[in-house]
């Protein structure tokens with residue numbers, strides 16, 4: 001369970017560059033909830049994910065994962081509880097290491113043990129089983145260096161590495177935005193099946209309205225640091241891309257960027 005209570009974050013307070021990025025945001029995700037987050041540019045979506053991951057300290061408010069305050073967690077402990085996939089396909093994997101070494105690293109994430117990239121026979125069987133799910137044939141390339149993979153393959157692997165350890169919270173930050181449409185759709189479908197299989201509590205930022213509706217059981221829209229719309233499971237099921245665009249149009253002064261329109 002993720003409980004975000006009245007968090008606020010202002011960048012460069014009291015200066016001409018002051019930016020209120022989070023303005024009293026509260027949100028609760030129960031176990032297994034998958035919330036998609038949409039919003040205009042600069043709405044505070046990435047800041048929200050950075051705050052939940054503990055990468056960014058908020059000015060006030062509280063963030064709790066299963067009753068534990070993120071603010072008080074040590075970095076290695078956060079890594080154990082939180083899985084994250086970034087927009088950049090190069091960000092989630094180590095290019096110099098092989099596929100199996102990357103997966104072994106993911107397994108030791110959040111422990112105080114050393115690098116732990118040694119791979120036993122038993123682990124290799126587990127890795128093969130997990131890689132089969134990606135439907136990319138990577139299970140036959142365990143010893144291939146990850147730097148040789150395409151962006152789509154690396155992003156699929158990043159998704160697997162962030163999720164197969166079953167973190168308490170999975171954060172997806174526009175994780176398909178840098179991929180071509182076909183690969184983006186593949187990673188979207190993988191996200192649906194992997195999150196579903198592990199029942200992961202997930203927060204996903206996207207600019208793609210269709211994806212925001214296709215994935216997850218709840219949806220929020222942000223604008224100027226606030227949550228301005230929340231759809232529950234039934235409302236989300238009934239909503240269309242046109243409905244979401246209409247909500248955007250209602251926001252006075254909000255610019256619906258090209259990526260959003262295309263969604």
Ligand SMILES: Nc1ncnc2c1ncn2[C@@H]1O[C@H](COP(=O)(O)OP(=O)(O)OP(=O)(O)O)[C@@H](O)[C@H]1O
Nearest residue numbers: 011019020021039040041042043044045046047048
């Ligand atoms: N590190 C930072 N330093 C200063 N200002 C920042 C920083 N990070 C974000 N901001 C500002 O905070 C506000 C929210 O930014 P954020 O990146 O969270 O928005 P976003 O909804 O993710 O936008 P986008 O969809 O364009 O990525 C913006 O006004 C942004 O300029």
